[in-house]
Amino acid sequence: MHSQPRRRALQLLLPILLGALGGAPSALAQEAGARAREPQAEQFVQAAAQRVVSVLADRGLSLAQKEATFHQAINELADVPKITNFVLGKYARTITPAQRQQFATAFRTYAEGVYQKRINDYRGEKLTVTGSVVRKPGDVVVNTTISGGQLDQPVAVAWRVLGAQGSWKVVDVQFKGVWLAITQQQDFVSTIDNAKGDIGVLIAQLQRDAQRPSASR
Amino acid sequence: MTTKRYEGCSRRRFGLPALAAPWMILAAPATALAQTDSPTVAPANAEPQSSSVAETPYDPWHAANRPVFAVSMEVDKGVIAPVAHGYRRILPAPVRKSVRSAIDNLGEPGTVLNDLAQGHPSRAGVATARFAINSTVGLLGLFDVASRMNLPYHESDFGQTLGRWGAQPGPYIYVPIVGPSNLRDGLGRIVDAFTDPVSLLTGGVTTTLGAIRFTATTVDARVGADSAFRALKDATDPYATARSAYTQRRTAVVQLATGEAEVLPDFEPAPTAPSANTAPSPNPTAVPN
Numbered sequence: 351m352h353s354q355p356r357r358r359a360l361q362l363l364l365p366i367l368l369g370a371l372g373g374a375p376s377a378l379a380q381e382a383g384a385r386a387r388e389p390q391a392e393q394f395v396q397a398a399a400q401r402v403v404s405v406l407a408d409r410g411l412s413l414a415q416k417e418a419t420f421h422q423a424i425n426e427l428a429d430v431p432k433i434t435n436f437v438l439g440k441y442a443r444t445i446t447p448a449q450r451q452q453f454a455t456a457f458r459t460y461a462e463g464v465y466q467k468r469i470n471d472y473r474g475e476k477l478t479v480t481g482s483v484v485r486k487p488g489d490v491v492v493n494t495t496i497s498g499g500q501l502d503q504p505v506a507v508a509w510r511v512l513g514a515q516g517s518w519k520v521v522d523v524q525f526k527g528v529w530l531a532i533t534q535q536q537d538f539v540s541t542i543d544n545a546k547g548d549i550g551v552l553i554a555q556l557q558r559d560a561q562r563p564s565a566s567r
Numbered sequence: 568m569t570t571k572r573y574e575g576c577s578r579r580r581f582g583l584p585a586l587a588a589p590w591m592i593l594a595a596p597a598t599a600l601a602q603t604d605s606p607t608v609a610p611a612n613a614e615p616q617s618s619s620v621a622e623t624p625y626d627p628w629h630a631a632n633r634p635v636f637a638v639s640m641e642v643d644k645g646v647i648a649p650v651a652h653g654y655r656r657i658l659p660a661p662v663r664k665s666v667r668s669a670i671d672n673l674g675e676p677g678t679v680l681n682d683l684a685q686g687h688p689s690r691a692g693v694a695t696a697r698f699a700i701n702s703t704v705g706l707l708g709l710f711d712v713a714s715r716m717n718l719p720y721h722e723s724d725f726g727q728t729l730g731r732w733g734a735q736p737g738p739y740i741y742v743p744i745v746g747p748s749n750l751r752d753g754l755g756r757i758v759d760a761f762t763d764p765v766s767l768l769t770g771g772v773t774t775t776l777g778a779i780r781f782t783a784t785t786v787d788a789r790v791g792a793d794s795a796f797r798a799l800k801d802a803t804d805p806y807a808t809a810r811s812a813y814t815q816r817r818t819a820v821v822q823l824a825t826g827e828a829e830v831l832p833d834f835e836p837a838p839t840a841p842s843a844n845t846a847p848s849p850n851p852t853a854v855p856n
Contacts, residue, residue, distance in 0.1 A: 432834045435836075439621070467797075528819075529815060533815065537803055539623075559803070
């Protein structure tokens with residue numbers, strides 16, 4: 351009975367005390383909120399990314415159903431051709447058309463397997479948009495949190511979205527300060543570098559990895 | 568604006584545990600950057616000319632780093648990972664959560680010092696209030712009561728402080744067993760270890776408390792890093808992947824302190840049809856690293 355008002359008093363008092371120390375505790379959040387937002391990109395992420403999260407959290411689906419639905423949800427969410435081109439880094443300029451086609455197929459299979467697993471590590475149920483930042487027109491980072499499910503606390507996930515009116519697509523996703531497509535690019539470029547520029551080596555490795563029965567543990 | 572390297576980062580811990588608490592490649596707890604809402608991303612008006620190629624981390628010592636990485640991964644597989652997995656199996660989640668809260672709590676005084684050194688007195692105020700509340704009401708830090716009072720957890724370290732005042736990360740270093748680092752952040756961890764108020768008051772790892780803290784920090788950090796370790800297994804070049812992730816994270820951590828915008832590469836449209844400029848030649852720019 352008594353604890354409730356006391357706690358409320360403490361909640362009121364603390365910001366005042368902290369304010370005296372030099373500022374409000376939520377200064378960081380305010381900095382982020384002060385910049386321009388992009389409601390359409392936010393709505394897109396809310397819908398399309400929520401679909402991906404829901405597919406992964408859905409225990410009612412069989413593995414095959416999950417994979418098929420995930421594939422479809424990724425098509426709606428992500429700009430697959432752009433990402434495929436991006437992860438090749440400097441080699442995007444030298445790859446042959448035939449290799450490009452091989453790479454696209456191998457990368458798609460590999461990435462779906464890997465990211466399905468990885469997102470499973472962060473299995474949550476509810477995606478909430480917390481804001482967005484317009485980097486430049488048509489280039490927006492949408493900040494979200496994923497919560498519920500097996501998560502004991504919300505996880506912050508940022509989505510880089512490119513596009514314009516009504517047509518947005520995700521090109522990169524950030525957890526804990528790390529962008530996945532950038533990391534993937536540096537992984538692949540280093541692999542090709544180590545093979546003295548032979549893109550075929552990377553393609554072969556991706557094809558091999560995709561055949562491996564789940565390497566999740 | 569100078570081009571920023573993707574710097575590194577670790578889930579650093581103050582005190583001697585900082586030297587141990589390792590592999591924190593991606594190991595940061597979800598909270599470390601979470602509560603700040605990715606403020607590292609800002610309008611790109613000051614961005615240098617666009618490029619679709621992310622800058623490769625500066626790694627002049629890769630010839631030494633790669634074998635150290637390989638051996639460390641084997642040691643992890645044989646010794647450290649089994650210990651961490653055993654810890655996770657034996658102790659129920661609420662107990663592990665309390666262990667983590669207690670470790671985090673002992674790091675708060677060090678965070679306060681670095682917040683002040685970075686010129687962020689309000690953040691220092693939050694860490695101070697958290698330490699006071701969690702050490703008392705939170706029963707010696709076992710319960711993170713402060714988070715529920717709108718005082719979210721954050722970490723600040725001396726590598727970040729150096730970055731805040733303009734220090735570049737310098738060469739990437741893979742420290743045996745301990746994990747990825749760079750010159751600036753490695754030095755930062757040593758300074759953090761020697762200036763940690765809790766260690767100064769209670770003694771370092773040679774004391775019982777220090778040894779318990781060191782061990783708990785190490786095991787907790789490895790458990791936290793488990794999904795990162797699994798992600799490394801999927802990489803085509805795990806060394807480059809760990810380096811990239813660590814470096815990006817450290818960049819993000821420093822940008823939390825500076826408030827600067829993150830420099831991101833561009834995504835160019837993919838060629839739609841077979842194009843003319845795709846000569847099938849070996850690439851002259853290939854540099855093994």
